[in-house]
Amino acid sequence: xxxxxxxxxxxxxxxxxxxxxxxxxxxxxxxxxxxxxxxxxxxxxxxxxxxxxxxxxxxxxxxxxxxxxxxxxxxxxxxxxxxxxxxxxxxxxxxxxxxxxxxxxxxxxxxxxxxxxxxxxxxxxxxxxxxxxxxxxxxxxxxxxxxxxxxxxxxxxxxxxxxxxxxxxxxxxxxxxxxxxxxxxxxxxxxxxxxxxxxxxxxxxxxxxxxxxxxxxxxxxxxxxxxxxxxxxxxxxxxxxxxxxxxxxxxxxxxxxxxxxxxxxxxxxxxxxxxxxxxxxxxxxxxxxxxxxxxxxxxxxxxxxxxxxxxxxxxxxxxxxxxxxxxxxxxxx
Numbered sequence: 001x002x003x004x005x006x007x008x009x010x011x012x013x014x015x016x017x018x019x020x021x022x023x024x025x026x027x028x029x030x031x032x033x034x035x036x037x038x039x040x041x042x043x044x045x046x047x048x049x050x051x052x053x054x055x056x057x058x059x060x061x062x063x064x065x066x067x068x069x070x071x072x073x074x075x076x077x078x079x080x081x082x083x084x085x086x087x088x089x090x091x092x093x094x095x096x097x098x099x100x101x102x103x104x105x106x107x108x109x110x111x112x113x114x115x116x117x118x119x120x121x122x123x124x125x126x127x128x129x130x131x132x133x134x135x136x137x138x139x140x141x142x143x144x145x146x147x148x149x150x151x152x153x154x155x156x157x158x159x160x161x162x163x164x165x166x167x168x169x170x171x172x173x174x175x176x177x178x179x180x181x182x183x184x185x186x187x188x189x190x191x192x193x194x195x196x197x198x199x200x201x202x203x204x205x206x207x208x209x210x211x212x213x214x215x216x217x218x219x220x221x222x223x224x225x226x227x228x229x230x231x232x233x234x235x236x237x238x239x240x241x242x243x244x245x246x247x248x249x250x251x252x253x254x255x256x257x258x259x260x261x262x263x264x265x266x267x268x269x270x271x272x273x274x275x276x277x278x279x280x281x282x283x284x285x286x287x288x289x290x291x292x293x294x295x296x297x298x299x300x301x302x303x304x305x306x307x308x309x310x311x312x313x314x315x316x317x318x319x320x321x322x323x324x325x326x327x328x329x330x331x332x333x
């Protein structure tokens with residue numbers, strides 16, 4: 001099948017994985033904006049415009065629900081799904097609500113009501129001063145800030161495509177290991193270079209307030225030298241773009257977690273989504289959903305067939321033909 005010339009090599013890994021699968025199927029690819037991952041796929045008389053795993057099949061309403069974390073929570077809790085308790089800070093007067101909320105839960109998460117890639121998120125805050133500072137940090141990303149009950153557990157991403165839980169992965173936060181010689185700053189820079197090389201520049205550990213907060217909790221500053229062999233976690237948020245790592249757990253996923261992710265996709269009326277949960281163990285049915293991502297990075301879940309399932313959804317006629325067994329043969333006759 002002729003699918004045209006090879007598209008722009010500047011595409012990021014999240015667009016590239018879809019484009020490569022499309023070309024294997026004879027689907028024509030036209031890159032609209034390589035830097036931002038926009039492309040158009042055409043097969044026969046059918047065209048779909050995409051930005052990585054976000055396509056024109058996703059409605060503006062569904063995208064808006066995912067973009068607004070408070071709206072996501074309302075829709076999912078109304079559907080009977082479990083989420084952490086939450087409050088919104090819209091102005092300075094609302095800061096007085098922090099004290100009773102922190103007293104009730106002891107540990108909280110602060111994040112912008114809108115945003116992505118972990119920007120402005122502070123996790124496991126235990127004092128009023130740190131929570132207030134985190135609110136001010138989150139406000140740099142969005143005027144409305146969410147304060148959420150902290151829930152202990154592993155950070156699980158479940159990718160749902162066409163009402164099927166296609167892939168699941170545990171995301172672990174970045175950490176450094178002391179050498180007894182390098183400063184914390186040097187160790188972070190080294191680890192960031194490794195993460196950038198492994199992810200085509202998508203992952204790096206920021207030298208920001210959150211990283212310094214976790215260093216201080218471990219008894220170090222950026223220019224101190226951690227002891228040899230000492231492991232220091234640099235943030236609780238396990239986002240890939242802030243240096244986190246991803247570990248496939250699809251085969252171990254409890255069926256109830258898959259069902260909860262599919263129910264969340266149904267409630268949001270979205271065909272492709274990454275549902276983020278906190279779970280004590282992927283083999284157990286306990287969970288709290290923390291947010292939904294309308295543009296999950298399919299390349300993060302290889303070797304699971306995320307790109308294949310995405311193209312099956314967009315162009316079902318190109319899906320691999322299933323072998324015809326004896327029953328089907330007799331019915332055909």
